[in-house]
């Protein structure tokens with residue numbers, strides 16, 4: 001019976017150590033702070049909320065949009081007929 005306890009205790013130690021080391025070495029994406037794999041900053045469309053790289057977005061002031069249509073809708077301009 002004490003052998004079983006020793007095995008369970010051993011697994012617990014390994015599990016706790018793995019958890020500890022994962023906390024010590026956070027994932028790379030967390031360090032980058034919202035950057036994509038290509039190192040480009042991701043922005044959020046102010047209308048539909050989709051995330052896209054800055055280079056593909058339409059920036060108007062502090063707001064960014066995924067497409068010209070969403071920029072028009074959000075700014076109150078009439079859309080396409």
Ligand SMILES: [Zn+2]
Pocket residue numbers: 045046047048049050065066067070
């Ligand atoms: Zn959008």
